Amino acid sequence: MSTTHKPQTKTNHPKRPPPLVQEDMQKYQLAVEHASDHIVITDPDGIILYANRAVEKITGFPPSEIMGTKAGVKWGKRMKHEAYTHLWNEIKHHKLQFHGEFQNVRKNGEMYTAEAKIAPVLDAQGEVLYFVGIERDVTQLREVDRMKTEFISLASHQLRTPLSAMKWFLEMLLDGDLGDLSTEQMNMLRNINASNERMIDLVNTLLDISRIESGRLVIDAVPTDITELVTGLRHELEPLMQAKNQTLTIAIADNLPQVTIDPRLIRQVYMNLLTNAVKYSAHSTTITVHVFVKEGMIISTVQDQGYGIDVSEREHIFEKFYRAKSAVKAEAEGSGLGLYLVKSIVETSGGTMWLESEPWQGSSFSFSLPIR
Ligand code: ADP
Numbered sequence: 183m184s185t186t187h188k189p190q191t192k193t194n195h196p197k198r199p200p201p202l203v204q205e206d207m208q209k210y211q212l213a214v215e216h217a218s219d220h221i222v223i224t225d226p227d228g229i230i231l232y233a234n235r236a237v238e239k240i241t242g243f244p245p246s247e248i249m250g251t252k253a254g255v256k257w258g259k260r261m262k263h264e265a266y267t268h269l270w271n272e273i274k275h276h277k278l279q280f281h282g283e284f285q286n287v288r289k290n291g292e293m294y295t296a297e298a299k300i301a302p303v304l305d306a307q308g309e310v311l312y313f314v315g316i317e318r319d320v321t322q323l324r325e326v327d328r329m330k331t332e333f334i335s336l337a338s339h340q341l342r343t344p345l346s347a348m349k350w351f352l353e354m355l356l357d358g359d360l361g362d363l364s365t366e367q368m369n370m371l372r373n374i375n376a377s378n379e380r381m382i383d384l385v386n387t388l389l390d391i392s393r394i395e396s397g398r399l400v401i402d403a404v405p406t407d408i409t410e411l412v413t414g415l416r417h418e419l420e421p422l423m424q425a426k427n428q429t430l431t432i433a434i435a436d437n438l439p440q441v442t443i444d445p446r447l448i449r450q451v452y453m454n455l456l457t458n459a460v461k462y463s464a465h466s467t468t469i470t471v472h473v474f475v476k477e478g479m480i481i482s483t484v485q486d487q488g489y490g491i492d493v494s495e496r497e498h499i500f501e502k503f504y505r506a507k508s509a510v511k512a513e514a515e516g517s518g519l520g521l522y523l524v525k526s527i528v529e530t531s532g533g534t535m536w537l538e539s540e541p542w543q544g545s546s547f548s549f550s551l552p553i554r
Contacts (some may be wrong), residue, residue, distance in 0.1 A: 217234055219318045220233075220234065220319075222315040224252075226274070226310040226313070229252060230251060240317065241286070242257075242289030243256050252364075253542070257287055257288055259278075260287060260293075273301070273302050279299060279301040281297075281299050282297075283295060283297050284298055293321075295320050297317065298315060298317045299317075300315040303344055305443055328433050331392045334388055335393070335396070337387070338388040338389040341381075345380070345385060349382065355371055387517065387519050388519070389520065392524070394530060395526075401447065403445070404443075407438075408438055415456060416430060416432065428460060428465070429468045432469075435474040438474075441480055441549060447531070448527070451549065457489065458521070458531070459484055461515075462486065462488045462515050463488030464489075467485065469487075470484075479552055481550050484547050484548075485546040486544050487543075489541070490542050492507075492541040495507070499521060500522055500525045501522060505518040508541075524549075528550075536549075543553055
């Protein structure tokens with residue numbers, strides 16, 4: 183009898199774990215059965231084949247009521263049709279893992295928020311054998327988030343009133359309404375005024391963030407001429423750029439169509455990116471704004487020749503309160519909230535935001551806006 187042994191060659195297949203013995207199988211079974219997250223295994227049509235104990239604990243439905251039914255039908259009634267179709271398309275046709283958050287309903291009618299991950303398990307031919315759905319009840323976490331957002335919103339509102347009063351009185355003093363002041367007194371008041379303005383900006387940013395996070399941001403979209411909006415910023419940026427002897431180049435494609443956007447918010451996006459480009463670049467550098475149309479979107483890019491962002495820090499740059507180490511050294515002033523707000527505004531307006539950067543060779547922040 184002859185047996186053919188395959189030569190030991192390197193393959194691209196991941197190394198298989200050693201076969202499971204009965205004892206290991208029991209351990210895995212127990213771990214899945216007692217996991218605190220809800221775990222469901224379904225066939226390729228989503229029909230439940232297995233549900234662990236947490237499923238009953240979280241949804242309230244005992245296994246006898248859900249085995250053989252389609253996953254999520256009993257507890258996930260709130261999902262919109264388009265979202266449901268998108269989910270199935272992702273996991274069944276594209277065979278990708280889905281990660282999302284749902285508003286579900288327990289058997290007793292109580293609503294809860296579930297963070298869900300659904301992954302297809304494929305056979306050797308790449309066909310779907312099963313789906314594994316893991317859901318975590320994040321109701322309490324989301325409630326804490328909501329309370330935090332509400333607190334920030336309340337605190338910002340309360341802070342705005344005294345800051346506005348200070349601004350008003352400072353302007354009166356600076357205008358000489360209460361008599362002449364010495365140069366030293368004027369300089370000091372100007373510094374106080376600048377700090378007060380920064381505080382007002384910060385409070386307004388916090389208010390906008392809390393509005394976005396709580397879904398209360400009202401987008402007042404009107405047909406807008408981007409060319410006019412962008413060129414109008416030059417005048418406002420002049421004092422900042424002159425102080426650093428920087429140059430602003432604006433390159434806008436001809437015949438840019440009008441877009442239906444909220445001009446106040448999108449203006450804030452450009453201003454934030456441009457003031458960052460000024461702040462995080464050396465003297466005598468050039469900042470360039472490109473605006474053009476690509477695949478039904480208006481693409482805007484703000485490019486600088488500044489300090490750039492290290493690879494290791496790039497993935498955090500749009501996070502709330504994140505500031506790169508180099509930036510903190512070069513520019514002490516900053517909250518790390520601007521880019522978070524900018525990205526949220528762009529996404530709420532139907533666009534996306536991305537960044538290209540090399541340390542010490544400049545950064546290029548881009549965002550897209552749908553034309554329709
Ligand atoms: P802030 O400027 O108030 O710190 P932002 O949210 O606007 O906050 O920016 C977050 C961080 O991203 C900045 O602290 C800085 O590290 C980095 N950053 C933003 N824009 C640039 C830029 N054009 N060049 C280099 N780094 C930048």
